[in-house]
Each structure stands twice: as C-alpha cells, then as structure tokens.
Amino acid sequence: MMAYIRKSLVMRLTRVFTNLYFRGQNLRPEGRRWTMAALVFPACRQAGVPGQPRRLIARVAPLFLGLFLFYPLNINLWAQSPLVIDVTASKSAWEKDILTDRKVIFTNNPFEIAEIQTDIPTAGKYQLFAYAHHNWRQATPRIYAEAVDSEGIIHKGYHKIENIWYLSQEDKGRWFFISLTQDPYWDLPKGKLHLKVWVVGNDSPHGNTIVPMEGRVSIENFFLIPIIDSETVSYLPGVIYPETGEGNWNIISYHPKYATNLIEANINGSLFSCKATIPVPGNYQIWFSVLSPLNNSLEITVKNKAKKHKFNIKLNGKEEFMIIPTQTLYLDKGTHSIILKKLGSNQIIIDFFMILPISE
C-alpha cells in the first residue's frame, strides 16, 4: 500500500515538474511523453524500495536537477507567436481607404501620427515589419515607428524606401515589405504595446534633408515576427515570393492593378509548387496573403523527404486581400516543397507567404 502511494506520488510530481518546466516551449507531445518516461522509470524503481519518503526524494532530486541542467541543450526556445496588427483599428489622423484591393491607412501629411494598440501575448524577441505602398519617383519616404511596451520601455526604428524611378509614369507605385526595427529585434514583454507611426519625405535614400511628401504612403498591415533562437544562432523568418515556383498557375511579374508580383489561378486542379527552407525543427504556420473575391478552397501539401502534411483551407469570398494562416504543422529542418492545388473555378491570387514559428 505504501509502495503504491509512493509510486503515484512520484508520478504526480514528475508530471507536474515536466509540465511546469516545458510550459510554453515548443516540445511535441511525443517528446513530453518520452521525457516523462525517462524521469518516471528510475524514480518508480526507487519508489518501490521500502524506506522513508525523505530518502526517496533525496535520491530522485539529483536526477531532476541533472535533467534540468542538461536537457535544455536540445530545446528550441520560442514561446512567442507572430502577430498581424490590424491597421484599420488605429486611432489617428491617417485616413482609411481601399488601395489595390487592400484595406489600408494612408497619409500625405508629414509627421501625422497613426496610433495602434496591440497585445503581446508572450514576451520575446520580435521584428516589426510593415507592408507599405508608395508611388514616389523623386523623394524617398521615411517611415518612423515608436513603440512603448507594457513596462514603459520605448522601442524605435525607421525605414527609408527607395524612390521608384524605374517604374513607368502610369504605374500605380509599388508594395514593399520593410523592417521598422532599428535594432536586430525588439525585446518585448507580455502585455500592451502602443505603436506610433509617422512619415516624412527625405531628399534621397542616403540623405536626411526633409522635403515635401510627394504623395501618399499607405500601410496594409504590421507584422510582429518572432525571432527563432537555437542553441548558438538566431534566425529571422523571411518573406517567400511564390513566383519563383513552378506549375500551371499564372506568374505575373508586376500586376499594374495590384502593384506587385503575384501568382493567380482560376482553373480547378491547377497545381503550383515552391520551395522553402526551415532553419530549426518545430511548430510552424504558413501565412498567405490572398485575394479571393469568391469562396474558394486550396489543398496544401507540405513535404520533405521524410514527411508529408496535406490539408485543405477554405477561403470565404472577400473583395480585399486577407492574411490567412494554415493549421500548425511540425516541420523538420531543411528544404520543404509547398504544393498548392486550386479546388474550384473561382479566381484566387497569392501575393506572398511566410512560414512562421508558433508556440503551442
């Protein structure tokens, strides 16, 4: 009876310890079970030996301590998830509009501030990106960002987008993915983040002289992308442009209506494949920038040499671009093929996608 009580006590303690220690970390369920088994088995053997509970705990404690010290070597420590910050929820003098079928906020007044409040669900390292549009041919728009986190710390950054001298006069400008983080990343605590953004015009990409704004600057989305830490190196997920892939979707190099490169399909069964590389094994989601005016379905296959994930995503028809995340997938390190299969005959357009780490 006592032996049974001791065994169950050890198992409970082990379970509590494992869950507490690995909380918020990216460890597969199978990994957790193996960890528990590794901890429980020797502990149970010791629990079966009749003796005082204090001696038992004294025997088991070094085992826990050792695992606590040595196990982290193999754990990928990302607890945070990416965020898309809704610009249309901003409180500002910036106006709202629809530009190239995207809901945007825009300004053509220098130093006019857009203020956006968001919540950081988990503390961690993030890069702030913006998807911004302009049509300036001479001057250079400079977008500033300043964020105050829940601990009152101010984070700053800016980005100058080159004037697009190379487009023809009738073109509508260009969408740019830009980093607004001055440092390699912002270290953000959990809680509220108050973001301010404003724009000025500069005389050139190298110059800092303030000049009148040549036109509007519009922003569709802000993205807070988490940094992926491994034991020795950190990584930043990039933007993947699908037009480098192959298949029978149409690849459009600079669509004048949408002011960017993209792929599109409207034939049932059309296939398209592109490659992406994962730096560190773990849980990821693929986030697509998609325009689907009518209801649509996509069959997505993500595969490497060893594994294959296949699933469908349904898109509710909407006249504007949307950011659509897929389900969470466990992906190994290395190159993966991402195969898109169009289901149905309604048009679908994809601008870009990102493969982003997700905490459990």
Next chain:
Amino acid sequence: MDVHNKIKLRKTIKKIVNILLVVVFMFKLSKKKAEAYIFADKNKYDSIQVSLEKKTKIYLKSVEKKVITSNVSIIKGDDLYDMTKKAIGLLGGMKTIVKPGDKVFIKPNYITGGLDGHDPVTAGEIPSPEVIAAVAEECVKAGAKEVIIGEWVERPLKINFGGKRGKEGAQVKDLIDSLNKKYGHKIYLINLMEYTSYFEYIPSKTILKYLAIPNIVAEADVIISIPCLKTHHRPSPVSLGMKNFMGIMPSILYGEPRYKLHEAGVHQVIVDINKALKPDLIVVAGGFGMEGPGASLFLGGRPVDVSTRAGKFLIIAGTDPVATDATATRLISKNWSPVPDNLNLGTPWYVHHIRMASEQGLGVLDSSKINIIGENLEDLKMNWEKSDDGVYPEIPGYEVNEGIH
C-alpha cells in the same frame, strides 16, 4: 564491506554527485557571462584616439607574429575564360577549395547594371560573363553539388544576367545554360530576394550588434566573390572582393541602397560580413573596370578597358580576401598619394575596410607577406583616377564613423 560503511559510501557518492552538478551549472553560467564580457570588450575600440604610427606598429607586430604568407595569382591575356582557369590553377586548383558534394555560392558584382540598355560589361559595371562561367565550371568539375550565382536586388528590378561584350554577345545566362547541358543542371542564377526563406544573424561590432544574411549564403559550404576592378565614391575608394558582399544584404531590413549599414559604419559592416562568411576565393575580373566615382555609369563612373591600360586583360585571384583586395588596389593606384611611410603597406592601408580586415585577422595586407604568382605586379601597375570626392586617403582614426562600437 559492512552495512554501516556501505551507507557512508552511498552518502559520500551522493554528495560528490550533487557538488559536481552544481559546479557544472555554475560553469555554464559563468561561460555565458564570460562570452558576453569578451564580446563587449571587443566592442570597445578606443584606438580611434591612438595615433596612426602606433596603429601601424601594432598591425605590423601582429602580422610578424603570425608569419603568414598569402598567395595571389595574376594572369595577363586575351581570353578571360582560360585566364580565369589558369589563375585558379596557380593557387592549387579548384579542388583545393571545393570538395565533392559542396554547395557553392558565387557572388558577382551585379548591381542593376544596364537598365537603360547599355552594355554593363564593357561599361565595367559587372564582371565579364566568361569569368563567372569559368569559375562556375571549375566548381562543377571539382564536384560541387550545387552552384548558386546570385545577388540581392529589390523587386521588380531584375538582375541583368545578360551582359554582352561588344558585338559578340556573350551572355551569362547563355554560358550557364550550355554548362548545365554539359554537366547536368547544377548551376543556378537567382535573385536572393526571391529565394530567401529566412535570415541567419551574424555578430557585428557595429551599433547594429547583429547582421542578417540570407539562408542561401549562410548554408553554402564554399563562398566565392567575383568583383570588377573598380574605384568607387565615398565611403570607399575601391570596390573589390570584400565590399562585393554588401550586395547580399537584404533591402527589406537595411533599405535600398543599404543606408542602415552605411549609417552604422559600412567599413566595419564589410569586415563583419567577411568575418562570418570567410570567403574561400576572390577572382577579380580585370577585363573592363571603372574609375572615378565608380560603381555605375549612373553615378558617374567612367569605363576602363583594362587592355588599353595594361596591354592585355587581367585576372587577379586569391584565397585570402585581404591580400587579393590589397593587390588589386595596388594594381590601380600607382600614383595615388599620400601613401604610408611603410611602403609595404601602400595605398591599401588607406582603404578603411581593407586595413580593418587585416587588423582583425581576416588576412594579409603587408606586401612583403604576399606572394604574387604569375605576372610581375610592378610591371602591371596602372594609375586609375580615384573618385574626386576626397574619399582617398581614408586615414585611420580620422574617419567620423569607422563603425566600431
């Protein structure tokens, strides 16, 4: 052994195990702290206040201690394709650089030359296609699994993978296509912006602390730089093998043209990138180059047909990026002044990123420690016009922002 002693022994073993665990834990903690301290210490660069003389002495002492000699090959001729292969052969051949199964990344100095239809090769903006194709072929013959030739160019601009020489029309893409037909599809021409899945952070001594490089470059086993022979406007008097790697840095993070890196101190950024990448081979394409402000026709660079200045075309190659850049600089700066009192240092000493790279252990700048194989450097020296914006000389310690932070 009786029970009492057994219990004592067990207790002793337990105590020792616990102490060992604590010691290991403390060691790991202290190692992390020490690394942070060492990194912070290296970041403190107070020698901006140190005189030029003292810096020179420090540099020369460090070179003497290491007793390194670097080989740089120079080939003169008419056929750039053959000359490139010969230049690599004089260094021991590509088999000493590329192992079977290696992934190779080749970075030519492509910029966005020729957008208005002019020939960027004869304008000296981009390296001759024959040089790039020769290097790619040698890599494939040495057993490379994959050879990626690329540059980061902001979309929708396209990299000019064409290029032609005079009326003959030697296009890089055509040459690469014929190599792929011969050896199987192993050579790829890409825009890094379109093929990057993630960025890897490398340490930087600048205020940026880290730099992000595209995964394709970070994952390569062998990295090769193929610059043109060019002078350049501020912030560098020359644009050669090491500076060429600025073209891999992502515009979505650093702007176009990478102004954030310039603001942080471009000289140290160039050194940091080369320190992380450790380029295995530099091949300077001396068919056509640029003098004056360099870089491009748009920015005022003036084309130079090297054969009209040196008698024939030139190829300069080396596995030491500092020695190769220093040799190429000496080749085109015959009458540049001032020069340091120590003639073994010469004009490269007054190019910040070359000097800083040598001081930080990336290679040899001292000409007495560089072994020139092939042609005689003194017979080939030319006097190209440097940029007229006063960029040369870059005197150590007098630059507002060398980048060390």
